[in-house]
Amino acid sequence: MDGILSANTETAMTDDKSWPIDSKPTANVTWQKTTLDRQRRAKLLGQRPVVIWFTGLSGSGKSTIANELDILLHAEGRHTAILDGDNVRMGLNRDLGFTDADRVENMRRVAEVARLMLDAGLIVIVSFISPFRLERESARNLIDAEDFVEVFIDTPLQVCIDRDPKGLYGKAYRGEVKNFTGIDSAYEVPLAPEVHLKTVGASPAGNASEIMYYLKRCRWAERA
Numbered sequence: 001m002d003g004i005l006s007a008n009t010e011t012a013m014t015d016d017k018s019w020p021i022d023s024k025p026t027a028n029v030t031w032q033k034t035t036l037d038r039q040r041r042a043k044l045l046g047q048r049p050v051v052i053w054f055t056g057l058s059g060s061g062k063s064t065i066a067n068e069l070d071i072l073l074h075a076e077g078r079h080t081a082i083l084d085g086d087n088v089r090m091g092l093n094r095d096l097g098f099t100d101a102d103r104v105e106n107m108r109r110v111a112e113v114a115r116l117m118l119d120a121g122l123i124v125i126v127s128f129i130s131p132f133r134l135e136r137e138s139a140r141n142l143i144d145a146e147d148f149v150e151v152f153i154d155t156p157l158q159v160c161i162d163r164d165p166k167g168l169y170g171k172a173y174r175g176e177v178k179n180f181t182g183i184d185s186a187y188e189v190p191l192a193p194e195v196h197l198k199t200v201g202a203s204p205a206g207n208a209s210e211i212m213y214y215l216k217r218c219r220w221a222e223r224a
C-alpha cells in the first residue's frame, strides 16, 4: 500500500468495525523519510519479514502454538517478535476494554506495531483473538497483503470451554466477565485464511510445524 497510513483519532472508530486506513495524514504531520528501509534492514538480518497473524477463540491454542513456532523459527536463526493479546493488553493497550469499539482499537494499534516491527525486518507473530473479519482485513490491508499470513486456530467452542486454560469461560458463564468471545460476543470465522489449523488430536509442536511447512513452501522463512 502506498503513502502514509495515519488514523485520525477523531474518526478512528466506525460503526462497521473497520478503521480509516485510507484516511488523510493528520494536519501538520509530515512523514519523515529514513535512508534505511525495510529491505536493507531485512537483508542485514538475512530473512524475509512477514506478519503471521493468529486468530481463534480464547483457549483455542494461539499463544501455545505461537510460542512453538517462535522456537522453531529461532532454532533456524530467524529474528522474531511476538505480540500476544494478554501481554499487549497489560501494557500498550491497558486502557482498552472488550467492547466492540475497544477491540477494534486494540487491533488497529497491534497492526500498527506489527508493521513497525516488519519495517525493522522481523518475522512478527501476532496472537490475538481478533474476532471480526473486517478488522482482520483492515490489518491485512495496513500491513500489505503480501506480507500477511493469517492463521486460523480452529478449535471447537466446546473444546475451548472444556480446556478453559485461564478459567475465563467459567467466569463468563457466571457473568463475571462481559463481552466474552464465543459466549456473549461474536467470533467471525475466517473465510480464506492462508493456514487453517485444527488442534483437536494434534500437538502444539505439530501445529507449529504445519505453519513452518507453509512458510517454507511460500518461501517466507528463507534467507533474503
Ligand SMILES: Nc1ncnc2c1ncn2[C@@H]1O[C@H](COP(=O)(O)OP(=O)(O)O)[C@@H](O)[C@H]1O
Binding pocket: 056, 057, 058, 059, 060, 061, 062, 063, 064, 065, 163, 165, 198, 199, 200, 202, 203, 204, 207
Ligand atoms: N494442538 C494444540 N495446540 C495448542 N494448544 C493445545 C493443543 N492441544 C491442547 N492444547 C491446550 O489448549 C490450551 C490453549 O491455551 P492458549 O494457547 O492459552 O490459548 P489462546 O492463546 O488461544 O487463548 C493450552 O492449555 C494447551 O496446552
Ligand SMILES: [Mg+2]
Binding pocket: 062, 063, 064, 084, 085, 086, 127
Ligand atoms: Mg493467548
